[in-house]
Amino acid sequence: MTIFQPLHRLSPRDFPFAPLGLGLVLSLCASGCKSPFERNSEQQLRNAMVHSVQREIDAARGDSDESHPIELSATTDLTKLEIRDDHLQQIQEEFSTDGYVEQLQSQNLDNDPIAELIGLDLLGRETVLIPVSLQSVVQASVKGNLDVEFAQYGPAISQASLVEAEAAFDWSLFGSVQGRDSITPQTGAAGLGSGGVIRNESDSATSTLGLRRSLTTGGSLSMQHDIGYTNVESSFFGTASPNPSNASNFVVGYDQPLLDGFGRSRVMSQVYLARNAERSAVSTLKGQLIASASDTERAYWQLAFAYKQVIIRAKLLDRGIEVRDDIKARRVQDARQAQVADAVARVERRRSDLLTAKTALRNASDNLKRLMNDDRMPVGSEILLVPGDTSVAETLSISLLDAIDAGISHRPEIEQSILSIDDSTIRENVAKNSRLPTLNLTAQARFLGLDDSIGDSYDDSVSNRFVDDWLVGLTFEQPIGNRAGEAGFRKARLSRMQSIVGYRRTVQGIVLDIKNALNAVVTNHTLISQTTLSRVAQGEALRALIVEKELTNAGYSVERLNLELNQQESLANAEISEALALINYNTAMVDLYQAMGTTLDRNRIDFIVPDSNQLAPGESVAEYDTDSDHLDQDND
Numbered sequence: 001m002t003i004f005q006p007l008h009r010l011s012p013r014d015f016p017f018a019p020l021g022l023g024l025v026l027s028l029c030a031s032g033c034k035s036p037f038e039r040n041s042e043q044q045l046r047n048a049m050v051h052s053v054q055r056e057i058d059a060a061r062g063d064s065d066e067s068h069p070i071e072l073s074a075t076t077d078l079t080k081l082e083i084r085d086d087h088l089q090q091i092q093e094e095f096s097t098d099g100y101v102e103q104l105q106s107q108n109l110d111n112d113p114i115a116e117l118i119g120l121d122l123l124g125r126e127t128v129l130i131p132v133s134l135q136s137v138v139q140a141s142v143k144g145n146l147d148v149e150f151a152q153y154g155p156a157i158s159q160a161s162l163v164e165a166e167a168a169f170d171w172s173l174f175g176s177v178q179g180r181d182s183i184t185p186q187t188g189a190a191g192l193g194s195g196g197v198i199r200n201e202s203d204s205a206t207s208t209l210g211l212r213r214s215l216t217t218g219g220s221l222s223m224q225h226d227i228g229y230t231n232v233e234s235s236f237f238g239t240a241s242p243n244p245s246n247a248s249n250f251v252v253g254y255d256q257p258l259l260d261g262f263g264r265s266r267v268m269s270q271v272y273l274a275r276n277a278e279r280s281a282v283s284t285l286k287g288q289l290i291a292s293a294s295d296t297e298r299a300y301w302q303l304a305f306a307y308k309q310v311i312i313r314a315k316l317l318d319r320g321i322e323v324r325d326d327i328k329a330r331r332v333q334d335a336r337q338a339q340v341a342d343a344v345a346r347v348e349r350r351r352s353d354l355l356t357a358k359t360a361l362r363n364a365s366d367n368l369k370r371l372m373n374d375d376r377m378p379v380g381s382e383i384l385l386v387p388g389d390t391s392v393a394e395t396l397s398i399s400l401l402d403a404i405d406a407g408i409s410h411r412p413e414i415e416q417s418i419l420s421i422d423d424s425t426i427r428e429n430v431a432k433n434s435r436l437p438t439l440n441l442t443a444q445a446r447f448l449g450l451d452d453s454i455g456d457s458y459d460d461s462v463s464n465r466f467v468d469d470w471l472v473g474l475t476f477e478q479p480i481g482n483r484a485g486e487a488g489f490r491k492a493r494l495s496r497m498q499s500i501v502g503y504r505r506t507v508q509g510i511v512l513d514i515k516n517a518l519n520a521v522v523t524n525h526t527l528i529s530q531t532t533l534s535r536v537a538q539g540e541a542l543r544a545l546i547v548e549k550e551l552t553n554a555g556y557s558v559e560r561l562n563l564e565l566n567q568q569e570s571l572a573n574a575e576i577s578e579a580l581a582l583i584n585y586n587t588a589m590v591d592l593y594q595a596m597g598t599t600l601d602r603n604r605i606d607f608i609v610p611d612s613n614q615l616a617p618g619e620s621v622a623e624y625d626t627d628s629d630h631l632d633q634d635n636d
Contacts, residue, residue: 091539121382131388141296144373158278219256259436283412313354410597424496431492435485437478513595520588531578
């Protein structure tokens with residue numbers, strides 16, 4: 001049913017079936033607006049979100065309202081080993097990796113002994129070692145990592161999309177110009193000298209200029225100005241008056257949906273979605289920055305472990321060569337060929353382990369260079385990065401409740417889940433509005449002026465001498481049964497419920513990440529003390545064995561020398577276990593801060609949201625506070 005007539009011509013006679021039509025419209029609206037999902041109230045959905053967070057916090061709090069911090073000490077009690085202080089000092093000086101490095105440096109003052117230990121690079125040149133600190137590699141990573149640089153375009157693109165969505169409500173200027181010259185034959189009365197054919201000639205020109213805009217209510221407004229010129233000559237009718245004529249028209253039009261398509265929430269939905277997409281892209285970028293900084297820290301500690309292994313394997317090889325030579329020297333006394341071969345095999349196995357450790361160090365260095373993406377140290381260079389910072393286990397105090405609270409407050413995934421719920425809510429409102437019938441209002445007013453000059457035509461239009469009419473129209477349409485509208489609303493409603501379940505799943509996943517990381521921190525912190533005790537005890541066993549060998553001739557027996565080889569390997573394994581525990585502890589700390597979403601704060605990195613109008617290739621989205629001390633291991 002379409003109604004489009006001049007308003008001043010409408011009367012009740014024109015609508016004989018208006019009451020029946022109104023009843024039909026109301027019944028269709030009622031049938032199309034019901035949904036079985038209305039039983040799920042907004043409050044129930046909100047309660048589900050709040051409960052998912054409160055349940056985890058209450059479980060972490062326990063019976064008390066206060067947090068229960070975990071206290072981890074940084075010291076290891078060596079008194080339980082009952083080793084004399086001078087022996088402990090000797091173990092530190094002669095049987096530790098630090099003592100071994102000092103010995104190498106004292107033996108070779110001109111060159112870098114570690115570089116000579118590493119050997120030649122892939123270009124056949126001496127290896128160039130570059131010590132790097134954790135602070136410097138993290139700083140380089142947040143500024144130059146390609147994954148971060150790739151992700152930083154996301155917010156800028158979303159920001160441009162937001163402007164594009166908002167531009168749908170900008171004013172548009174439109175216009176047209178056309179001219180026409182026509183000679184039209186027309187049938188005339190019989191008996192005329194011209195054979196009954198009338199010759200009509202006309203010249204005309206029209207131009208249009210106007211503005212139109214889409215409104216946030218769902219309607220549109222247009223203002224248009226038309227200017228026309230007409231000159232008509234007829235061979236039968238003579239000349240029209242006024243001729244030529246000039247017309248000036250002002251037209252104002254307004255179209256507005258009253259049901260489906262009405263309202264700011266429906267019309268602005270694309271703007272709201274674009275705004276959420278921008279925020280989600282910023283959260284994604286922040287998450288990528290956190291991941292990049294965390295991956296760089298992990299890579300740094302893997303480099304430190306690989307470097308430690310090279311020193312341990314080199315020390316083990318040197319000590320094994322000494323014992324092997326002692327066994328070879330006893331061939332003339334009691335060393336059998338099988339014992340000599342076994343000693344040689346052990347040394348060669350240690351040499352292969354050292355070669356494997358060197359390769360692992362180079363691979364760890366290249367991986368760290370990839371994450372840093374520093375022009376001074378590209379991945380293709382043969383510069384070998386070595387750690388300048390040592391892994392340490394410092395005093396730590398942190399509670400599960402505080403960690404969960406930090407994770408829910410700072411993790412980008414939480415904000416993205418909330419934005420997903422908001423997006424589904426926007427789409428649900430749009431789908432809810434789409435269930436309504438189509439009822440559109442159209443209104444138009446035309447002010448016309450016509451005279452022999454353009455100035456006089458303007459006077460006519462301004463004085464309202466001619467008003468064509470005021471037009472008002474209503475257009476109605478409603479699908480019978482409205483199955484498409486109901487299905488769309490049902491789908492949007494289910495999507496919103498699904499997004500809330502996704503939010504609860506995100507919270508649960510964050511809590512799991514935090515607990516796993518915190519368990520790893522506590523476990524590896526305990527393992528540090530245990531592996532340190534084991535390493536010192538193994539060092540004491542080897543020290544005592546060497547002292548016994550030097551004091552008695554029995555210490556030079558093949559059996560005692562084989563025992564020394566075994567003890568060297570036990571000590572090396574204990575040193576590797578201690579180094580691994582330290583690395584795992586520092587890596588677990590990285591995982592914990594990443595799980596809490598506070599990696600950037602921990603590293604004193606300021607996150608800068610990129611602007612699509614100012615973003616340049618290679619521009620960093622992070623600023624690093626180089627004036628502050630790096631990496632507090634405590635919970636402040």
